[in-house]
Amino acid sequence: MSAAEQRSAAEAPVGVARLLAGVRADGRPVSAHEHLRLYGLLQPPGPELISQLQSSGLRGRGGGAFPAGDKLAAVAAQHRRPVIVVNATEGEPASSKDRALLRLVPHLVLDGAAAVASALGARKVIVAVAEGRAAGERSVLTAALKERRERLDWQIASITDGFVAGEETALINTLNGKAGKPSVKPPYPFERGVGGAPTLVQNAETLAHVALIARFGSRWFRSLGTEAEPGTALVTVSGVVARPGVYEIELGMRVSELLLQAGGATEPLSASLVGGYFGGWTRDPNHRLTAAAGLGAGVVVAFPANACGVRESARVTRFLADESAGQCGPCVHGLAALASGLEQVAHAQGRDQRDRLERWASQVTARGACRHPDGVSRFVLSTLEAFEDEFTLHLRKGRCSGRDRIVLPTGRAGR
Amino acid sequence: MKQLQVDPIECDGHGLCAELFPEWIELDDWGYPIINTLPIPTSLEGHARRAIKECPKLALRLTSLRRPA
Numbered sequence: 414m415s416a417a418e419q420r421s422a423a424e425a426p427v428g429v430a431r432l433l434a435g436v437r438a439d440g441r442p443v444s445a446h447e448h449l450r451l452y453g454l455l456q457p458p459g460p461e462l463i464s465q466l467q468s469s470g471l472r473g474r475g476g477g478a479f480p481a482g483d484k485l486a487a488v489a490a491q492h493r494r495p496v497i498v499v500n501a502t503e504g505e506p507a508s509s510k511d512r513a514l515l516r517l518v519p520h521l522v523l524d525g526a527a528a529v530a531s532a533l534g535a536r537k538v539i540v541a542v543a544e545g546r547a548a549g550e551r552s553v554l555t556a557a558l559k560e561r562r563e564r565l566d567w568q569i570a571s572i573t574d575g576f577v578a579g580e581e582t583a584l585i586n587t588l589n590g591k592a593g594k595p596s597v598k599p600p601y602p603f604e605r606g607v608g609g610a611p612t613l614v615q616n617a618e619t620l621a622h623v624a625l626i627a628r629f630g631s632r633w634f635r636s637l638g639t640e641a642e643p644g645t646a647l648v649t650v651s652g653v654v655a656r657p658g659v660y661e662i663e664l665g666m667r668v669s670e671l672l673l674q675a676g677g678a679t680e681p682l683s684a685s686l687v688g689g690y691f692g693g694w695t696r697d698p699n700h701r702l703t704a705a706a707g708l709g710a711g712v713v714v715a716f717p718a719n720a721c722g723v724r725e726s727a728r729v730t731r732f733l734a735d736e737s738a739g740q741c742g743p744c745v746h747g748l749a750a751l752a753s754g755l756e757q758v759a760h761a762q763g764r765d766q767r768d769r770l771e772r773w774a775s776q777v778t779a780r781g782a783c784r785h786p787d788g789v790s791r792f793v794l795s796t797l798e799a800f801e802d803e804f805t806l807h808l809r810k811g812r813c814s815g816r817d818r819i820v821l822p823t824g825r826a827g828r
Numbered sequence: 829m830k831q832l833q834v835d836p837i838e839c840d841g842h843g844l845c846a847e848l849f850p851e852w853i854e855l856d857d858w859g860y861p862i863i864n865t866l867p868i869p870t871s872l873e874g875h876a877r878r879a880i881k882e883c884p885k886l887a888l889r890l891t892s893l894r895r896p897a
Contacts, residue, residue, distance in 0.1 A: 461838050597835050741836035775858050799838035 424453045430623045431645050433661045436517045441764065442553045445560035448520040455524050456614035457563075458627045463489060466623065469631035469644040474711065475500055476618030476691060477784075478642075478704035481623065483615060487535055487603040491611035496590070497530050498607065499540040499546070499747030501617040502572050502579030505689045506732075506824040507712045510647035512616040513659040515542070515550040518621070519557035525620025527563045529613060537566045537605065541584055543785035546824075549681070574824070575653035576736035578688075580783045581614045583738070592725050593785035594738040598759035618647050618711075641729040642703045650675040651681070652715035652820055662702060669698035669758045671713060683722060684799050686714040690729055691788030693795030694722070695818075707791075714821060716769035722800035722809055726792070732823040733789045744786040751793050758804060761811030767804065769799055829867030830890040832876050836860075838887035845888060849879040867893060 426434045435443045435451040443451075467708035488495045499522060503511040506702070514522055527539045542550055552567060558567050570588055572578050575699060579595045585606045606612020613622075622644060626634045635643040642664045651657045655676025662671055668685050672678055684694045687702065688709030693738030694716075702708050716722065734748035750773050754766040776795045777786040797804065807811040832847075841859040851872060851877060852864045868876050868890070880888040 597837055619869070742839060742841045742858060742860040743836065743856060747856070750857070773857065776862065780836060780856075780862070781859070782835075 414754055415768075417659075425633050426452075426625070429663050430515065430661055431625055432518065432521060432618070432647065433659075440517070442516060442557065443518050443520065445520055448518070448524075452521075452625070455528060455624060455628055457531035459542060460489065460532055462528060462623075462627055465631050466594065466626060466800050468639075469626045469634040470682070471622050471626060471634065472618065472642060472704055474618040474622070474646055476689075476710035481619055484603070484615070485529060485533060487601075487614045488611045491604065493528040495533050495535045495609055495611040495613055497526055497535045497538040498584065498612055498614045499526050499538065499617055499620060500579055500581075500584060500614050501550070502541050502543045503546070503617075503710075504543065504576045504579045505691075505710055506822045507651055507686075507689050507713060507714055508649045508710050510649050510659045510711055512542075512550050514549055514617055514621055514647070515547070516553050519553055520560070521558060521621040521624050522617045523561060523567075524624035525615075525622070525627075527561070527565060527615075528623055529615065530563075530565055531618065533613065535565075535613070537568065537589060537607075539570050541570045541572050541588070543574050543577075543578070547573045551753045553679070561573075565646055571587075575734065577783065577785055578736050580785070582783065584614060585612060592819055594740055595785075597782045597783075606624075616710075617724070639703060641705065646702075646708065646711050647805065648702065648711040648713055650715070651822070652713075652714050653679045654715050655679055664708075666702050667698065667827065668695065668700045668702060668713065671702065671714055671795060672698075675715075681718040682715050683718040683720075683815075684716045686712070686716060686805075687712075688712060690792055690821075692735055694799035696799060712737070715819055717818070719814070719816050720818040720820050721759070721813055722796065723755065723803050723813065724759040724817060725817045725819070725821050726796040726800070727752065727759040728819075729821050729823065730755050730789065730796075732825065733785075733792070735774055737785060738816075741781040741786075743777045743780040747773055747780075747786060748789050751777075751789065755793070755796070758807050760774075761807055765808050770797060829893055830873065830876075831865060831867055831890055831893050832863050833885045833891050834861055834863055835889075838885045839884050840887075842884050844882050844884065845879040848897055849875045851875065853879065855884075 471481040562687040582596040688707040689712035731752040735753040774790040803813040848851045
């Protein structure tokens with residue numbers, strides 16, 4: 414442990430509440446002053462932050478789980494002045510953790526952005542938030558930026574709402590004044606991003622962890638979580654639980670433990686959706702919450718036994734098909750076909766579609782400019798497996814025991 | 829070793845490539861190419877180049893295998 418690490422270790426948060434340790438009971442944002450009192454001053458780190466993040470094992474918390482340190486290293490290797498983009502667009506309808514962070518502890522996210530800017534020699538930092546969903550966060554952010562001391566060119570960018578708009582290349586295209594749709598890679602954002610500069614796009618929560626690793630070190634970070642996936646993560650819990658909301662968990666926690674923390678299920682469950690709409694269903698209460706096990710951007714939905722998993726999955730798949738950027742044939746046609754197939758089963762029209770659905774789902778994987786079709790494919794395949802009995806009932810009787818009840822949000826009118 | 833890749837945004841699903849290089853390319857249910865991701869043996873590189881040249885959208889290319897980031 415370095416001297417600096419020892420000095421600051423005394424102030425390091427103990428326990429699972431790391432990012433949320435300072436959250437005020439009244440829900441107002443933590444001021445710069447309160448933030449400093451809790452975590453201490455962040456010394457601007459040099460390039461050694463990169464190796465520190467690599468040894469911390471921190472992975473991106475936006476859903477991709479790419480090693481954060483390696484992402485910085487790729488930008489640094491370009492040897493040109495980079496741009497930092499804080500990705501708080503959070504297009505997943507069932508997720509609200511990045512907006513919660515910005516609203517409650519804005520300086521933690523901004524510290525992380527300032528830390529990576531310092532390590533990489535960047536001057537410009539763009540905080541990207543979703544236009545319609547983040548009105549409140551924007552004003553908190555504006556106020557917080559007035560309290561910052563770094564000589565950085567901070568900017569706030571409003572990004573059109575949409576499931577795909579926060580994908581890295583789509584985000585960069587928007588920031589470059591183009592349509593917010595994904596591009597084919599290469600070039601990767603670390604090679605050519607905002608204004609042609611090497612660009613580090615990092616999820617807001619990931620940067621909040623960076624802010625603490627830069628202060629308290631990688632060993633402290635690794636003191637929670639699993640060997641492969643150290644640290645804590647924010648999870649948005651919804652569905653039929655007593656206290657839905659954003660929770661900070663130790664990675665590797667069981668689904669059942671998280672649901673208990675959220676006040677417990679308020680009615681019997683058939684399954685939980687883990688990882689949001691790019692994730693999958695689990696019926697195992699002992700399922701461990703890790704990125705490797707599909708935690709994605711940190712979403713858990715407790716799904717009631719008396720709702721219909723087939724109908725709900727069909728509705729979400731239609732939403733996801735409609736959210737396609739419409740650029741790549743396999744995504745445009747494949748996702749629409751998957752949605753139609755599921756709808757036909759849900760409404761008892763036509764024959765058994767499972768073979769076709771499985772074939773289409775496996776065919777669309779890795780065939781788009783972005784990973785949108787891959788995520789939808791995973792969701793559909795998981796639906797076929799988790800609700801196998803319900804599918805059989807639908808095919809035989811035209812319905813299952815579930816009622817027509819909306820549980821999964823799509824951010825559309827009504828829900 | 830080289831790999832054949834399609835630009836999925838450019839590709840319009842004409843399907844010519846699958847006729848010219850059936851050893852490596854098949855079409856999905858909507859006529860878009862599914863390309864074998866394995867390195868192309870030198871003996872078949874000629875077929876690959878022909879498919880690349882004939883694609884109406886010039887959406888195909890050969891790339892050296894590289895690590896995604």
